[in-house]
Every structure is written in C-alpha cells, then in structure tokens.
Amino acid sequence: MKKKLIILISVFIPVLFFDQLLKYFVNTQISLFQEITVIKHYFNIVHVDNAGVAFGFMSNYSSLLIVILTALIILAIVYFLFKTKISSNLLVFSSSLIISGAFSNLLSRIFQGYVVDFLDFHIYGYHWPSFNLADSSVVVGTILFFISIVKYI
Structure with a gap:
C-alpha cells in the first residue's frame, strides 16, 4: 500500500x-487558434x-x-488501484498516469x-x-495499464 502511494504521488x-x-x-501567451x-x-x-x-467528443454535453x-472514473481507478491484490510497478505506474492526467483535465474543466x-x-x-500533456498521460497510462493487465490473464 505504501509503495503504491509513493508511486502515485x-x-x-x-x-x-x-x-x-x-x-x-x-x-x-498564445491567442486562441494562434499557431x-x-x-x-x-x-x-x-x-x-x-x-x-x-477529440472534442461530448462537447455538446453539460x-x-x-x-x-x-x-x-478517477475514483474508480483509485479504488481499483488500492483494492487490487496485483501490485506490479507497471500497473501502479500506469494507473497513476491515468489518474494524474484525468485529474489535471478535471481541474481545468472545473475552473475554466x-x-x-x-x-x-x-x-x-x-x-x-490537438491535445495536451494530461491527454498524453491518460493515453500512455491506458496502454501500459492494458499491458500490465494482460500479464495476469
């Protein structure tokens, strides 16, 4: 549990x-739509x-x-991470990437x-x-997450 928390942080x-x-x-520093x-x-x-x-999916939703x-989704992943008996570093690292990227985008949505x-x-x-660093974190984390899960199937 402590190792998972250290990796997550x-x-x-x-x-x-x-x-x-x-x-x-x-x-x-950059105007909207400026390249x-x-x-x-x-x-x-x-x-x-x-x-x-x-990709702008759900942009018409509230x-x-x-x-x-x-x-x-963040809460579900955190719950899974700390309740699962699987403790591979790859699973913890990948889950941490997903959580941190999703949380950063969540903050942006809440405040902006x-x-x-x-x-x-x-x-x-x-x-x-176009995408951002948080999106990259979620995508890379998801790929690594599935790789880590396949090891246990």
Missing part, C-alpha cells in the same frame, strides 16, 4: 504541475479550447456531466469550463486533433 505531482503550467502559459510552427510540416503549438473530452463522469489543448502534430495537411 511521484507521478501525480509532476504531471499535474507541468500540465497546468503549460496550459497556463498557452492560455496567457506557432515548431517543426515545419510536422509539429505546431496551437491554442485550442476544448469543452469536450478526447460540462457538469463531464466533470461528474471524470470524477467517478474547458481544457486547453496545444500540441498539434500533422503531416502536411493531415492533422491529429
């Missing part, structure tokens, strides 16, 4: 800090406000509903009503939807 604090810092910087080319034809920094979840669902997305990858005219 060790992942949670840096992800939350850097994600919120980057969102604050983009929100205050800054980092690697021509491949990567931009762009300021996009996302009222939905991944922000309160999104906040409640996100909070319930939206999430700031700013990472814009593309190949010429083909764009991947």
